[in-house]
Amino acid sequence: MVRSTLVAGTAFLRDGGRRLALGAILTLPLMPSTALAGRAPGPQAPQAAPAPAPPEPRTPAPAPTALTNALATVLNRAATTAPGTYTVIGTSLEPSKEPLPVLVQADALRGPEQTIRVVVSLGAQVTQPAVTRARIVAAGGTGPAILSDIEGSSPAGVIRTVNQTTLKPGAYELLAAVAQPGAGGSSLVALAKSRLVVPDLWRGTLAVSPVVLGDTVAAAPASAAGSPFAFGPTALRPSAGDRFPQGGDLHVAFRVFNWTAPPEQKPDLQVEYVFYERTPKRGVFFNKVKPQLLNAQTLGERFDAASGVVNGGMTIPLASFPFGEFQLAVRVTDKRTRQTASQETRFVVVP
Numbered sequence: 001m002v003r004s005t006l007v008a009g010t011a012f013l014r015d016g017g018r019r020l021a022l023g024a025i026l027t028l029p030l031m032p033s034t035a036l037a038g039r040a041p042g043p044q045a046p047q048a049a050p051a052p053a054p055p056e057p058r059t060p061a062p063a064p065t066a067l068t069n070a071l072a073t074v075l076n077r078a079a080t081t082a083p084g085t086y087t088v089i090g091t092s093l094e095p096s097k098e099p100l101p102v103l104v105q106a107d108a109l110r111g112p113e114q115t116i117r118v119v120v121s122l123g124a125q126v127t128q129p130a131v132t133r134a135r136i137v138a139a140g141g142t143g144p145a146i147l148s149d150i151e152g153s154s155p156a157g158v159i160r161t162v163n164q165t166t167l168k169p170g171a172y173e174l175l176a177a178v179a180q181p182g183a184g185g186s187s188l189v190a191l192a193k194s195r196l197v198v199p200d201l202w203r204g205t206l207a208v209s210p211v212v213l214g215d216t217v218a219a220a221p222a223s224a225a226g227s228p229f230a231f232g233p234t235a236l237r238p239s240a241g242d243r244f245p246q247g248g249d250l251h252v253a254f255r256v257f258n259w260t261a262p263p264e265q266k267p268d269l270q271v272e273y274v275f276y277e278r279t280p281k282r283g284v285f286f287n288k289v290k291p292q293l294l295n296a297q298t299l300g301e302r303f304d305a306a307s308g309v310v311n312g313g314m315t316i317p318l319a320s321f322p323f324g325e326f327q328l329a330v331r332v333t334d335k336r337t338r339q340t341a342s343q344e345t346r347f348v349v350v351p
Contacts, residue, residue: 066181066185066187067130067131067179067180067181067187068131068151068179070088070179070187070189071131071133071151071177071179071189073088073091073093073189074086074088074093074177074179074189074191075133075135075175075177075191077093078135078137078175078191078193081093081191082191083191083192083193084096084099084190084191085098085099085100085188085189085190085191086188086189086190086191087182087186087187087188087189088179088182088186088187088188088189089185089186089187093189096182096188098182098188099190100124100125100126100178100180100188100189100190101124101125101190101240101241101242101243102122102123102124102176102177102178102190102191102192102241103121103122103123103124103176103192103213103238103239103240103241103242104120104121104122104123104134104174104175104176104192104193104194105120105121105174105194105210105212105213105238105345106118106119106120106121106174106194106196106210106212107119107121107209107210107212107228107229108198108199108201108209108210108255109201109209109226109228109255110201110202110257110308110309111166114202114203115166116166116167116168116169116198116200116201116202117164117165117166117228118136118164118165118166118167118196118198119162119163119164119228119229120134120136120148120150120162120163120164120165120174121160121161121162121212121229121238122134122159122160122161122162122163122176122178123158123159123160123238123239123240123241124154124158124159124176124178124190124240124241125157125158125159125240125241126154126156126157126159126178126180127156127180128156128180128181129153129154129155129156129180129181130153130154130156130159130178130179130180131151131152131153131154131178131179132151132152132153132154132159132161132176132177132178132179133149133150133151133152133175133176133177134148134149134150134161134163134174134175134176135148135149135150135174135175135176135177136148136149136165136167136172136173136174136175136196137172137173137175138170138172138173139170139171139172139173139195140171147165147167147172148163148165150163156180158240159178159240160237160238160240162228162238164228167198168198169198169199169200169201170197170198171195171196171197171198172195172196172197172198173193173194173195173196174192174193174194174195174196175191175192175193176191176192176193177189177190177191177192178190196210197210197343198210199257199341200258201257201258202257202258203258204258205258205339205341206256206257206258206259206260206332206334206337206339206340206341207256207257207258207341208254208255208256208257208330208332208341208342208343209254209255209256209257209343210254210343210345211252211253211254211328211330211343211344211345212229212236212238212252212253212254213238213239213242213250213251213252213345213347214229214236214237214238214239214250214251214252214253215237215238215239215240215244215251216236216237216251217234217235217236217237217251217253217315218234218235219233219234219235220232220233220234220235229253231253231254231255231311231312231313232311234253234311234313236251236253236313242346242347242348243347243348243349243350244318244347244348244349244350245318245349245350245351246318246319246321246323246349246350246351247318247319248318249315249316249317249318250315250316250318250347251313251314251315251316252313252314252316252328252330252345253311253312253313254311254312254313254330254343255309255310255311255312256269256294256309256310256311256312256332256341257308257309258308259310259334259336260334260336260337260339261305261336264305264306265296265305266295266296266299266303266305267294267295267299267305267310267334267336268294268295268296268334268335268336269293269294269295269310269312269332269333269334269335270291270292270293270294270332270333270335271291271292271293271294271312271330271331271332271333272288272289272291272292272329272330272331272332272333273288273289273292273314273328273329273330274287274288274289274328274329274331275287275288275321275326275327275328275329276326276327276328276329277322277324277325277326278324278325278326278327278346283327286321286326287320289314292312292314294310294312295335312330312332318349321349322349323349323350323351324348324349325346325347325348326346326347326348326349327344327345327346328344328345328346328347329342329343329344330342330343330344330345
């Protein structure tokens with residue numbers, strides 16, 4: 001069984017005498033449940049590779065008119081169109097049997113002058129040169145309908161783009177569309193949606209940033225401090241899609257703000273990870289992880305209480321998960337005040 005221990009503020013995986021330094025990312029054993037009874041424990045997380053460079057922002061390039069128009073057709077109907085892949089001809093669209101994997105997600109950090117920096121990651125995998133668009137829309141009909149709308153282009157292969165903006169605390173919707181040429185002069189367009197809740201990271205009650213799904217973790221250089229997708233000593237590469245093979249691992253990370261502690265003292269936090277298996281009508285409890293404690297005993301001497309942020313996360317071996325769609329709920333409790341804050345994300349386990 002893979003176990004986790006904390007040494008001087010750095011989490012290590014211990015198995016057979018070998019230790020893998022993974023910064024603040026933990027692999028924790030799943031608690032026993034009926035769903036997992038009799039299944040083999042998950043595999044050891046892979047050896048951390050050299051720190052992956054954060055995706056570089058791409059300068060939008062001129063895109064073929066047909067693909068640009070196809071993107072606009074799908075995005076303009078996003079409110080009434082389900083996520084998925086569509087064949088677009090003119091202004092008509094039909095569900096396609098040829099899926100394009102697309103994932104849109106965000107990281108949130110404190111910005112200058114008590115602003116909130118939101119960095120949106122768009123990931124996809126295309127078989128032909130494609131155009132992309134990432135959009136942030138205000139939820140609930142308040143404020144401008146479209147707050148950010150960035151278009152770009154990419155060659156065939158894996159797409160990873162990031163764009164940064166500043167948002168006020170509130171609820172938003174992330175939209176991402178990717179288009180590549182289809183058969184017979186059509187366009188193949190994939191639409192992804194994600195609810196984005198931006199908490200107040202500077203004041204008020206306990207707050208948790210959005211949970212980021214990653215496909216790689218590694219040691220982050222000191223120069224990466226305060227950068228998107230760098231969680232303390234750990235760099236997480238945002239995943240290019242929400243589908244993860246059953247034989248691999250899923251990495252998640254987030255940040256905690258507005259915890260309570262006397263000056264220069266460490267927080268006293270408890271993190272719960274609960275997994276739900278998605279069904280057509282609702283989520284059904286699948287399993288949970290033993291609560292993770294972030295306090296004076298586990299954070300280590302290098303933790304800087306003055307920074308006002310605690311980085312959290314874990315590596316999830318997927319060998320014990322059946323194929324299907326899952327929801328991960330992350331709930332953080334400040335044990336001093338009993339305040340709680342939570343965020344959710346979804347992923348799919350595939351063969």
